[in-house]
Amino acid sequence: MGFINIEKQYLKERKPVERVNDWNEYKIPLAESEAKDQAARCMDCGIPYCQIGTTINRGTTGCPIHNLIPEWNDLVYHGLWKEAYDRLAKTNNFPEFTSKACPAPCEGSCTAGLVNDPVSIKSIERAIIDRAFEEGWVVPKPPKRRTGKKVAVIGSGPAGLASADQLNKIGHEVTVFERSDRPGGLLMYGIPSMKIEKDVVDRRIRLLEEEGIIFKTSVDVGNTISVQSLKDEFDAVILCTGAGKHREVTIEGRELKGISPAMKYLIASNRNQLYGEALESDYDAKGKRVIVIGGGDTGEDCVATAIRQGCKSVVQFGKHGKLPAQRTEKNPWPEHPNVFSVDYAYEEAEEVLGKDPREYYVETEKFIGNTDGHVTELITGSFKKEQSDESAKKNWKADLVLIAIGFQGAEDSVFDDFEVTRDPSGRVIEADTYSYQTSQEGVFAAGDARRGASLIVWAIEEGRKAAAAVDLYLDKKLSLLHQ
Known part of the structure; x- marks a missing residue:
């Protein structure tokens, strides 16, 4: 009955006002005792939807690589960490990547989530692979023979x-x-x-x-x-x-300077951190009013990056409305829950800049520039049908615009x-x-x-x-x- 008696524990995070001053990881791994408690919440249910790995209504349900989640949860609970790593490595080549960058569709389809919070699968996976590297269990294993192919x-x-x-x-x-x-x-x-x-x-x-x-x-x-x-x-x-190949916007003023694809911006930032390469003006948010067009994860990463670069302000446009606080009838378990959350970048924006940067139903209609050919302003309308007239139009000041509408x-x-x-x-x-x-x-x-x-x-x-x-x-x- 662990999923009832033990509360779900998320990975701790460094304070936003602290972490925005560096580029280090913002999450803090679970301690061994905490991971064992969280593993105890696994029901070891007869049909582990957490590992089915399929697509329902265009969203991912369960783990696509079919991680043997109930098995390694039980092994962690019993303190058998090496065995837990062996089970994890059987299906996942790179747990150190997925435990950091995957949005955890496994948790969205966890059976415990029907009556309570789902198991902290991603956090437990992180604990297993961190322990494996610390203990020296992850070692090179060259093949014993070569096929000649x-x-x-x-x-x-x-x-x-x-x-x-x-x-x-x-x-x-x-x-x-x-x-x-x-x-x-x-x-x-x-x-x-x-x-x-x-x-x-x-x-x-x-x-x-x-x-x-x-x-x-x-x-x-x-x-x-x-x-x-x-x-x-x-x-x-x-x-x-x-x-x-990034998806482009084809609206008036796109040729202006100061408008860049989101991924080029993120790549430039990463290279600056790795090698000290100077940032071109279109990839440097310092002191600028930044607008991110696109409401997905790439856009969120742009928000977090702009804050660390010292932007004056940042706004993120989304074409859809604000998600509900709880699942709706149109989004039943075991689908991935489409619910509102305040992820890392938005938490940072609230703490550092005073507000959540997300704006909803925003349709960018035109870019306006100055005599130097640099963007200074955006004109937007609304994707909401009842607001699609002139009264919905709005002007936004901008010095840097990042396009994050997909690929x-x-x-x-x-x-x-x-x-x-x-x-x-x-x-x-x-x-x-x-x-x-x-x-x-x-x-x-x-x-x-x-x-x-x-x-x-x-x-x-x-x-x-x-x-x-x-x-x-x-x-x-x-x-x-x-x-």
């Missing part, structure tokens, strides 16, 4: 890393090509350090290298190296390039270079969820490039399944399909 993975985000890890484990020789100067994809440059510190990413890359995976950075496939040379050298190629799939060069077909949303549509192979012999696709922009857990799951499909293609056996 060579696989090229294009992209080193979570899908590419998962594919590479799985294929290397069974002895294929894997080379990961990364266009950037450092492996990790959005884990390295897209997600701010206060959510995933970069030494955590580097640590995993080092482990993969010690296990035999080769990383080649600053390689732009199609330019630095030809697609044909890859096909000649490797027995299979997996496209894990992500969905990096349009893989970049155009992927389709041109590899001669694969896209759908209207920019995904590689030829690769189905069984074969993962495109129309090009020996060329596979996985992750956001195939699925569209999604969660880190879907990327890992896609990478694992694509690796199994490649292994089947290479060796005509099912060695990875049952792992």
Whole structure:
């Protein structure tokens, strides 16, 4: 009866007024005793919806990588931490990433959530993997034999890393090509350090290298190296390039200076923190009135980054209304709960700038600039039908505008270079969820490039399944399909 007698405990957080002065992680892990108490809240129910990993009403329900959650909860409760880590590592290649960057759809479908708060699954996962690294249980495990087959993975985000890890484990020789100067994809440059510190990413890359995976950075496939040379050298190629093509706004004044895609802004900020690279004006919020267009997680990261850069003010536009405090009848369990929350960036904005930055039903209609061609103002209307007339129009002062309205799939060069077909949303549509192979012999696709922009857990799951499909293609056996 732990889920009734023990209250759910969330990870503690550093005080907002303190953490906005640095770029260090803002969450504080559970102590061992706290993790054991939280694990005791797991019902070990007959049908663990927490691990079903599916899509209901366009939202993710349960864990897409099918983590054996009740099993490692029970092991933590009994103090069997090494065994808990072994169960976690069986399904999840990178728990240190998911326990920090995943929005935890497993908790939204937890059966305990029907009558009380769900189990703190993400916090327990974090405690397990932190303990595993502290105790030295996470060590390189190179394959005992090599198959002689060579696989090229294009992209080193979570899908590419998962594919590479799985294929290397069974002895294929894997080379990961990364266009950037450092492996990790959005884990390295897209997600701010206060959510995933970069030494955590580097640590995993080092482990993969010690296990035999080769990383080649600053390689732009199609330019630095030809697609044909890859096909000649490797027995299979997996496209894990992500969905990096940002969705644009096509409204008057978009050409003005001071308006940037959100991801370019976040990448510039991360590079500034890592290398001390100077920030261009369009990527520096210091002393500026910042407006973020888009209400999702990327937009939230922009809010938190702008605050740390010392912005004068920040506002985030969302096209939808404010979410309800509780589930509605249209959002039943086990769907992911679409409910209002004050996440880290919004808590910081309230503490530092005096208000929650979110504005709802806002439709940006026009950008206005000065004689120097720099944005100074936005004109907005309302997405709310009853407010869609002139009375809903509003002017907003702005010195920096960040566009965070999502992504349009893989970049155009992927389709041109590899001669694969896209759908209207920019995904590689030829690769189905069984074969993962495109129309090009020996060329596979996985992750956001195939699925569209999604969660880190879907990327890992896609990478694992694509690796199994490649292994089947290479060796005509099912060695990875049952792992």
